[in-house]
Amino acid sequence: MALVEARDLVREYRMGEERVRALDGASLTLDGGQFVSVIGPSGAGKSTLLHILGALDTPTSGTITVDGVDLGTLDDDAASSFRRHRVGFIFQFFNLVPTLSAWENVALPMLLDSKSLGSAKPRAVELMERVGLGNRIDHRPSELSGGQMQRVAIARSLIMDPKILLADEPTGNLDSKTGADVLALLAEVAHDEPDRLVLMVTHADDAADFSDRVITVRDGKIHDPGNVAAAGREPQAPTAGQAPPSRPEIPGPPPIPGRPSARPVPGALWMTGPIPRVGDGGRHRAQ
């Protein structure tokens, strides 16, 4: 079975009398071991697709299976557990906790999984080294550059060893050289493990240079030209086949002994429990 199987996804938002079809019959099959870019015009439905794949949102209709889990069957707790264990998230604005050091940010998903700071540290430090920041483990986010912060976020996305990393505009806040370095790192991370899939929504012009496959979303539908040969890799056999305007403010992570409480982290949905239902009459888990 493919790592991701989405069939006929429709996601409709209701804004008063108006209905917006962010996804309009999107189907997609994706295997691991590749770095996939999702491109398309603004408002096409890219982030909506990414959010549904990560169980941050639920489709109005259609089916989706990710890493063997039928997302349509998940209640809020199961969706929260799915996000914590099966998916790593990387965001445009990094979403690091400012009061924690770099390695503590990397360890955070393990802490939310009831692991102690001490037991999480070796793996967090190993991942800091993997992303080239072994000499920055004790720095706070404010003491890091944008590119370094995104590397920390990439390390954090890997700490639970998920097969799927979902990145929403990971280079959108970086200059082009730093962005290219981050794209190269994401490609490496995708190829580190045979089963790992990195799926990235992007507007970066050079994304295709680093990607194994580029998927175009337009008007809520997926137009998939197949695979590109990138970074010296052989193209793989082709297979058939959007951030909402505003996100709810999510409570911050649990306090760490001896640390001041962190402020709420916008966009930190992936680490938290049930997602507030907003904007669609309560039908959906998130917007």
Ligand SMILES: Nc1ncnc2c1ncn2[C@@H]1O[C@H](COP(=O)(O)OP(=O)(O)OP(=O)(O)O)[C@@H](O)[C@H]1O
């Ligand atoms: N929570 C929401 N409530 C109402 N409409 C929404 C919501 N989220 C997204 N939409 C609408 O759905 C459509 C697709 O949005 P989406 O964010 O998926 O696009 P996108 O392709 O990621 O765009 P961009 O490249 O500008 O980030 C847009 O018309 C958007 O206004």
